[in-house]
Amino acid sequence: MAKxxxxxxxxxxxxxxxxxxxxxxxxxxxxxxxxxxxxxxxLETEIGDFRTAADKLRQRVQQEYRPLQxxxxxxxxxxxxxxxxxxxxxKLTKPERKKLVDLLLNGFFDLPNRGYTDLEAIFDKYxxxxxxxxxxxxxxxxxxADAQEAELMKGFFRAQFGIEFDPEADLxxxxxxxxxxxxxxxxxxxxxxxxxxxAEERRAKRKKTPKQQAAADKKKAEEQNITQSVRxxxxxxxxxxxxxxxxxxxxxxxxxxxxxRVTTAYKANELLTLLRLQLELNRIDQQHLENLAEAQLRHxxxxxxxxxxxxxxxxxxxxxxxxxxxxxxxxxxxxxIAMELDFxxxxxxxxxxxxxxxxxxxxxxxxxAALKEFLKAYKIPKAGAGPLLMRF
Numbered sequence: 166m167a168k169x170x171x172x173x174x175x176x177x178x179x180x181x182x183x184x185x186x187x188x189x190x191x192x193x194x195x196x197x198x199x200x201x202x203x204x205x206x207x208l209e210t211e212i213g214d215f216r217t218a219a220d221k222l223r224q225r226v227q228q229e230y231r232p233l234q235x236x237x238x239x240x241x242x243x244x245x246x247x248x249x250x251x252x253x254x255x256k257l258t259k260p261e262r263k264k265l266v267d268l269l270l271n272g273f274f275d276l277p278n279r280g281y282t283d284l285e286a287i288f289d290k291y292x293x294x295x296x297x298x299x300x301x302x303x304x305x306x307x308x309x310a311d312a313q314e315a316e317l318m319k320g321f322f323r324a325q326f327g328i329e330f331d332p333e334a335d336l337x338x339x340x341x342x343x344x345x346x347x348x349x350x351x352x353x354x355x356x357x358x359x360x361x362x363x364a365e366e367r368r369a370k371r372k373k374t375p376k377q378q379a380a381a382d383k384k385k386a387e388e389q390n391i392t393q394s395v396r397x398x399x400x401x402x403x404x405x406x407x408x409x410x411x412x413x414x415x416x417x418x419x420x421x422x423x424x425x426r427v428t429t430a431y432k433a434n435e436l437l438t439l440l441r442l443q444l445e446l447n448r449i450d451q452q453h454l455e456n457l458a459e460a461q462l463r464h465x466x467x468x469x470x471x472x473x474x475x476x477x478x479x480x481x482x483x484x485x486x487x488x489x490x491x492x493x494x495x496x497x498x499x500x501x502i503a504m505e506l507d508f509x510x511x512x513x514x515x516x517x518x519x520x521x522x523x524x525x526x527x528x529x530x531x532x533x534a535a536l537k538e539f540l541k542a543y544k545i546p547k548a549g550a551g552p553l554l555m556r557f
Contacts, residue, residue, distance in 0.1 A: 179440045181454045194462035198454075201469035205437050208476040212483060218501035219487045222508060226491075230508075233515045240522045242281045245273040247530050249287045255533045257540075264540045266291050271546070315342055322346055326353070394464045398439040399431040401448055436468040 180199045183190050191199070248269045252262060270292050277285045295303060315336060322328045328349045336342045406424045411417040423442070430438035440454075457465070484495040491498060491507075498504045528535040 179437055179444065179454070181457075192459060192462075194459050194466060195455075197466045198462055198469065201466060201473060202437060204473055205469065205476060208473065208480060212476065212480050214501055215480070215483055218504050219483065219498075222487070222498075222504050223490065225508060230512055230515070233512065233519060237515060237519050237522065238276065238279055238281070240519060240526055241273055242276050242284060244522065244526050244529075245269060245276060245281075245284055245287065247526060249290070251529070251533070251536055255536060257537070261537060261540045264543050264545060267545045268540075268543055311339065315339070318342060322349075326350065328353075394461065395431060395434060395436055395439065395468065398436070398443060399427065402427045402439065402442055402446070405446060405448060434468060435472060436465060437472060 179202045181191065181195045248265055251257070252265055257265065270288065273284070274288065277288065319330055319336075319342070323330070326349075328346060330336070330345070334345055336345055403424065406420045406427065408417045408421045408424065411420055423446075427439065427442060429435075430442070442448075484499065487498055487504075488495045493507065496503075497507050525539060529539055
């Protein structure tokens with residue numbers, strides 16, 4: 166029996182222990198530190214689990230679902246050829262032939278674009294290309310519709326963004342209209358940025374009130390303290406892990422890898438990762454965290470809040486990317502369990518469709534009566550009902 170692959174250990178929890186009988190013994194900043202630390206650990210675990218499950222899903226789609234899709238389209242192409250032969254050889258009534266042609270044109274029209282180019286002749290047979298006169302009429306109708314849509318869009322951009330359209334500008338296609346609008350918006354943005362730069366220069370030259378100056382100085386000092394907080398942790402770890410000072414080759418290699426983690430965390434401003442490494446390497450202990458001054462904790466919490474925001478954005482991005490891959494809204498695949506259930510549902514549905522279609526192809530190809538029965542059950546969809554791809 167194969168051994169299960171060990172799962173990655175969850176991120177170490179960095180927290181400030183309580184010295185009394187409850188959390189009331191902790192200060193406001195200490196409670197915030199513990200809450201943010203726990204939130205970051207939870208997000209890191211969720212993102213790691215989601216990424217692992219998403220990679221597994223992508224592999225399963227390629228290995229299990231894509232072959233089913235190919236098999237399904239092969240059967241659809243075979244059915245389309247069967248319907249064409251049946252139209253010419255089976256004794257069908259006029260209503261049956263009408264249904265057959267409708268089914269062929271609406272249920273399988275996408276196949277030439279999927280590589281089944283031999284079917285183009287069949288579709289042209291039942292839905293011949295437009296004559297020159299028909300093509301000209303269709304082109305004129307499309308041009309009139311485009312012109313009407315362009316006027317509506319011009320009115321929208323004029324009202325929404327104040328864009329004035331040059332009567333001499335070439336706006337004959339949607340692409341040219343879009344390009345013109347983008348150019349006008351870019352010019353507006355450039356003017357706005359120039360005005361903002363002038364206003365900012367004036368504000369900088371304007372003498373601040375004592376209150377404004379004090380607020381600016383405080384903000385600058387806080388930013389410097391936050392930067393210094395991370396740098397202090399970083400420098401402590403760098404000094405401890407410097408591989409050049411290690412004579413043992415194995416230990417030197419271990420410290421080199423740890424130093425890479427330290428440098429990556431420092432560049433990403435990941436305070437919690439640096440604190441974890443300090444605890445892991447016994448550079449600090451829980452008592453050290455407990456004794457941190459409130460001002461220092463406040464700087465730490467500012468960085469931790471920023472890390473929470475970045476992790477939440479990363480989590481949303483991971484979900485959006487997988488949603489784009491699957492074509493499903495993110496809430497269908499929001500967790501590994503949801504991914505697995507959705508994949509099983511999709512695979513089972515396509516498997517059933519392949520089996521049903523294989524049976525129909527075999528029966529209708531061998532027995533005209535079976536095709537007549539199939540056409541009897543088929544209902545020509547009403548106008549606007551959409552294509553039949555979901556069924557076939």
